[in-house]
Amino acid sequence: MFGVFLCTFSMQAQEYFPTNDGVKTRNTNYTVFKNARIHVDPQNVIDNGMFAIREGKITAVGKSINVPKNSIVIDLKGKEVYPSFIDLYSEFGISKPKRAENGNGPQYDAGREGYYWNDHIRPDTEAIANFSFDSQEAEKFHKAGFGVVNTHVPDGIIRGTGMLVALTPGVSEGDRILNERSSQYLSFDKSVKSRQSYPTSTMGTMALIRQVYLDAKWYANGNARNKDLALEALNKNKDLVQIFATDNLLNEFRADKVGDEFGIQYVIVGSGMEYQRIDEVKASNATYIVPLKFPDAFAVEDPYLANQLSLEEMREWNQAPVNLRILSENEVPFTLTTHSLDAEKDFKSNLLKAIEYGLAKETALAALTTVPAKTIGQDGKIGVIKEGAWANFLITSGDYFDKKTTLYENWIQGEKKVLSSMDVTDITGNYDLKVDGETYELKLKGEPSSPKAEVKLGETKIESKLSFSDNWMNLLLSSPDTTKTEFIRLVANIPSKTDQFSGKAILPNGNETSFQAVKKTDMKKEKEDEEKEENETSSTIAVTYPNIAYGFRNKPKQENVLFKNATVWTSEDAGVLENTDVLVRNGEIVKVGKELKAGGAKVIDATGKHLTAGIIDEHSHIAASAINEAGHNSSAEVTMEDVVDPTDINIYRNLAGGVTTIQLLHGSANPIGGRSAILKLKWGESAEDMIFEQAPPFIKFALGENVKQSNWSGSRFPQTRMGVEQVFTDYFSRAKAYESTRNDEDFRKDLEMETILEIINGERFVTSHSYIQSEINMLMTVAEKFGFNINTFTHILEGYKVADKMKEHGVGASTFSDWWAYKYEVNDAIPYNAAIMNEVGLTVAINSDDGEMSRRLNQEAAKSVKYGGMSEEDALKMVTINPAKLLHVDDLVGSIKTGKQADLVLWNDHPLSIYAKPEKTMVEGVFYFDIDRDSEMRNDIKKERNELIGQMLKAKNNGVKTQPVTKKEEQRVHCDLLEEVK
The missing domain is CATH 3.20.20.140 (Metal-dependent hydrolases)
Known part of the structure; x- marks a missing residue:
């Protein structure tokens, strides 16, 4: 009897557990969804499919499945189902680290007893010890389609472990945690919790990371006399996924460089500028976590201010939306993050913009589901709708990657989060509204659950106020005569989707009549025209190397060259040679003399010009x-x-x-x-x-x-x-x-x-x-x-x-x-x-x-x-x-002599003259500067600037958000310049 009592108590304890909202009963019945278009994963779709869930997991999925007794059956006819999304770079649920108070002077020694000699090395930090579920922030992720985030404490160079968290509404903290030690995070930024001076530079950070890795191996071999909790933690974390946060393209390569030196393949949090050096990005063999953030256009109406804008900034605005397409075309694995975005407001619009610029929908879905799941070691458990996976899925009105599609529900671990009612009739569209002998133009737009109205009578805009709830519409129309405070009140029940609806109208004099709204027959064409206009993308400027002014469209190649009849300053015992030829092959000086034969080399007439070593x-x-x-x-x-x-x-x-x-x-x-x-x-x-x-x-x-x-x-x-x-x-x-x-x-x-x-x-x-x-x-x-x-x-x-x-x-x-x-x-x-x-x-x-x-x-x-x-x-x-x-x-190098590298300069005048200009500068047989090509590039830059300014002006006229132009002063660099690492 005593044993039976314990067993009964145990079963009851599993069904009741504390949540943020109090005590909640777990539903152990099956829930079956039928008649849905199911995106099992990015490559596989089941039309009119079915799936079942129980206790937070998917138990079956297919064209037809057995429906267990006592199942709750939900008909999703006309709806689509997608796996919920995953964000691998998040600070969700983590309080912002507090900055150390300023002391009386710089801090050189560590402030933590029993830890590594540098405070900015914090592998012992654990996200789980700092985590608190934030319902409001979770809702923003829900609305953007996310069900799982990988969160961490964003503090320090080696930041410690992250945790994988399901954004499940209304359950206990423990039930949400999918992996309490999912990954280890690194960055180039110092800890705000310490004032320790070192490092003050990116190169100092890289050197410190190298030394830490060496010390960790030394410590693991039992060589240390004293216990070091930081090194112990680092060794404990070494088999975890290593995520390195960077803030620019060069730092992405620097992070990968350190990883390669120690046999570590980092997952790199990118900058969104990977397209600029895609070959190097691909060569890193890294998976990239890419922020879905694009630069705003600049306000360039003022020509003076527009001149302060660099071509680099203008190009980034123009080119950034193609980044994901370029990554995909080059088979670079990547995931997407909402980091630094307002997930609720900006995520989907930016995602759709990337698709407009060529990103395939299947690739976009993979970057939000299967790729992050595989990257974090949860392949088959999240990011898919398959038997045994967590019941994390989205229910939408149609193709998620369509601007007009509504996200109805986001289910996480089998718990439903309603974002928009599926029972709402979609009344958006353009209508002829007939009431009291007048025909108004009625435009209903926005989300189906909360549409907004625009009304015109002829060319006169009519002030209006619309409310729509439980399929009841109330529309208040002001009088066209603005001197009168008169209103027409319309009310109608709209039970199902229709091309027309009618209802009661109460006129300003109190009389009741009826009204009728009929959707315009050319609405389809208008929608197509609207979408065409909205989806019209600016032509993308080609990338150069480097991707700034005076970069090369195509990198120059090594040439075989014969300089004829130059005044050659050898910087050798031979001195200055008049009317002399210099032959360059395969990046080397092969002959210096008179009357040399070209032998297939490009001939440059250097008569009256001077040739020196670089x-x-x-x-x-x-x-x-x-x-x-x-x-x-x-x-x-x-x-x-x-x-x-x-x-x-x-x-x-x-x-x-x-x-x-x-x-x-x-x-x-x-x-x-x-x-x-x-x-x-x-x-x-x-x-x-x-x-x-x-x-x-x-x-x-x-x-x-x-x-x-x-x-x-x-x-x-x-x-x-x-x-x-x-x-x-x-x-x-x-x-x-x-x-x-x-x-x-x-x-x-x-x-x-x-x-x-x-x-x-x-x-x-x-x-x-x-x-x-x-x-x-x-x-x-x-x-x-x-x-x-x-x-x-x-x-x-x-x-x-x-x-x-x-x-x-x-x-x-x-x-x-x-x-x-x-x-x-x-x-x-x-x-x-x-x-x-x-x-x-x-x-x-x-x-x-x-x-x-x-x-x-x-x-x-x-x-x-x-x-x-x-x-x-x-x-x-x-x-x-x-x-x-x-x-x-x-x-x-350093002189013109047979056998030396062909680093040469062709001057138009005596090389020590203030009037002398290099016409061509060669490095190892490659002309990296040519004065004629420079002149062409100047003209190209002018044309490109004008084209980009035109695109920005057009974008602003179309209502696109812009940012002000701020002049950036070029920094003069000398010996005493100090860089401060954040």
Whole structure:
């Protein structure tokens, strides 16, 4: 008897459980739906099909199924059924993390005891511990067709676990949770809960993630002496789906790069701009979660404001709607997210817009159902209408992807959410309304459950008020004579769909009569015309590489070229050769001489023109998304290769100035900066393809006012020049000690120490930002103490004072031609500096450190002809072969010599003249700049801008939402620029 009692109690407990609305009884009967057009999945449809559900699951589906006894049968004749949608990137039910209060200064150490050394690494965060069901927010998802979301705490770089939640109305929290540890989330954004400074840049974030992965593996092998709860959590989460949130296209590739290094295939939350680099997107092999958000058109009526609008912004508005179609055509798997959208208002309209621009409906449905289900490991359980799957489905009036279709109900885990009554008669349409001897034009539009009325009598608009409930219509018509306060009141019961209806009319004098409304016979044509007008899409502008002004429609290809009769500045012992030919094949210089034969190569008549090697800028900050990692006084673990921006217009401008190679340097925020990226300026190529692969590795050091934070309110060590010296001594000493532990069983790989060891061991070269003689001497002394040499002093404005010591040390110089007095430590700069160092026998280069000056490095080099009497040939060498020597690539570039890479510039005048212009700039046999093509592109840009402005004006006239034009100032990038990671 006692056992029976327990069993009975257990059964009752399963049928009654707490919900947000109190106690609810579970329905254990079968519910059968019949006569529906069932979209089982995106590829399979059953016409006049049936399916049954019980206790939240689908028990049967087919053309005909057995109907169990006591089943509730619902007739869905004329209706369609779809699987409910799934959103994999959501913050649903999670309170916004609170930002840490500002303290009295920057925070360098972690604030969490027992966790990783960096507060922004939070894999221990669990969505389930922070979750609370939000009924109002859930309803917005319901109305957009969603039944399941994957939610997480949007805080930190490694953010911890997400949870998969069914948006089931009226059940307990536990019943909604499909997977409490569904995935792990990552991002490039820091935690708002901590003020810890590091990282301050995207490259710092990438370096930190790399170090975390290395540390997690080391920790998993049992090498740690102390418990680390963050690393334990990361190791626990490593087999989960890894979702990486990004905010722009370049960061998508950066995330994938880190994943590839550690054998992790991220699911990438994209930007919606994947179409711009679709080949790279496809090569990532990632599944993308794409926000269904498109830029608004701009208000361009004011010609002055329209001129402030960049072509890039205009193109994004025009091209973004084709993104999903391009992804689909290239077989890139993707899902859709409502993130950053008002799901209720914007989701469907944007989805339909994507379909108008070529996205197939089946693909759209897959991106909302089967693809996210498979991605999150719930294949066959959600996103389909199949036996054994959760009973998550939508009931619609017709094709969901039709603008006119009504979403009636959203069932989630077998629980019904009514969004619009299925019993409502659809009375929308255009009618002739006859009442009291007058014929009005009545237009009923909007949702069938809440239509709106527009009424006209002849050309006069009649004020009206419509209410429609339970198929009863009440319509109030004002008098055409606005001086009179008179109304006609119409009332009618409309029990079923019909092309006409009638009812009672009460006239202003109180008399009763009847009215009749007859749908216009040409309504079908009017609907077609309306839909044609609404669906009229703007012609899409072709993508260029990069997708901004002066990008290439088709990437230029390598050519075999013979330059004839040029004045050739070899930058070699051969000097300047008159009336000389240079033959280029397969990206290399194969012959230099007179009367050369073309042998099928393209011939360029260079008579009266000058041919030089491509200019090399030893110190540049163009083509970068970040310059400084300022969180620590050493950032040797970061690399500029991580933040190359191949879309920077300064690449093209530099090519127009004859520059073909640059050293992209870290800034001067700390004594030991980040690793360099040596780039070939291959405009239109990817960041990876711009890397000069044969160049040896470099790193940036810095001395002087910037690193001791003289020009901003920093409190980080060092604060003095003697502190700077101590930083170097400390880190080199640590690196030597680190090297001695490499054979230990519990050895922990440290990316920062590995880089500093490369310096000490002569495997990585140092370019050091410097100004005054005392610090120049100091760094050479410290380097010699640890057995290595400084490779290059850059800036080096007091180099003329210590040139003899520099020569003895073996260091080169890369300097400005005539910059001085722009801060205290350059007060002793002189324009004779380069010439004096050159006379002493140093390898001297002229650099820019400036995106504007870099376009005129030939003129900067020419200044030393005046200041110091340097020969013209030696002056040109300071921007060609000398920087090549400083970068240890002089066997490949920097001069015109057989066997070298064909990085060449054809000038219309003497290359040191202020009147000289590059007509053609070649990198490895490819013309990335051509002055004639440039002229054509300028005309094309004007035409394209006018076309896009016309499209935007038309869009605004059609009622499309617009945004104001805001002028974006171009940022001038120098050594001290700080990027702040959010």
